[in-house]
Structures are given as structure tokens and as C-alpha cells.
Amino acid sequence: MMSNQEFYETLINSLPQIEINEYRNGKWSDVMVRPHAFIDSEGRFLISAEYGDGFANYYDCGYPYIHPSLEKWAVENGGYFEWQHPGAICFITS
Secondary structure, rough: OOOOHHHHHHHHHHOOEEEEEEOOOEEEEEEEOOOEEEEEEOOOOEEEEOOOOOOOOOOOOOEEEEOOOHHHHHHHEEEEEEEEEEEEEEEEEE
């Protein structure tokens, strides 16, 4: 049987690559990136809302925003995201 940490590491490795527009080398370009995800010291699977990739944003959209691709991925993997605090969303299994 898989431990929680192993389960979360497997999920992190399966996160989708999502297209974002990024400024690199003096020009804007579309790039595919995975969200900045990690397991915190209390064993929670979190995705940073402070990494600058726009996948989760608590303040700047006028409402707490989670990218639709992440919402879909969470449902497909038996869970959903909740705001841990304004700087991170936490994956919760249903």
C-alpha cells in the first residue's frame, strides 16, 4: 500500500502541463509548464499561488482563482482544491 507521501508524489508527477504566455529573452512566447507543487512539512500536497505562473491567484482577479485545467485534473484524480491560505491551494481527496 502506498503512503500518503508516495500517493501525493505520484499525483504531483501527473499534474498537467498548461500553456502560459511568458516573457523570455526579450519576447513573449507561449510555453507549457507544470504548476509549482510540493508536499509541505505537515504532509499536505500544495500548489503555490505565489510562484508567478498564474495557476492560482487569491487577490488579483477580484475573486480567488484556480486555473480550470487544475480544477478538472483534481476531479479526474478523485479530489478538489481548497485554499490553504492566500499563497497556496491544497489538494483534498473526496
